[in-house]
Amino acid sequence: MIAKIATGEIEDNKKSNRTKSGKAGAKARAESMTSEERTEIARKAANARWS
Template identity: 55%
Template sequence: MPKGPKGEKRPADVIGNAVHVMRIATGEIEEGSPADDGKDPAAKALGAKGGKARAESMTPERRAEIARKAAAKRWSRQPE
């Protein structure tokens, strides 16, 4: 998804982006206010730290094992 100059998410399609710009121009929404995704900011910060700590504590062999398992799962899916 495209991001604005301040890192906020923007609609990827042309019509969605036009509607977003129109809402900013008419004052329905503020330009710099990112949408609330309903998640606790503190929990999001801890989650990001936890993932990094987990990756650093793993051996390269374990990371490769997890990556192989994930790739096998992705490629085993049947197209709908």
């Protein structure tokens, strides 16, 4: 089955439960943080990417 997905014979449109729960967890985390906390996390991530 993996080979058929890789070659495009069939499509794999299933989303894993991890993806769904990860998005839900990220949303809940963002809603529980203040704007300043989110800004600081974003600043640290940007510094890590560009350093």
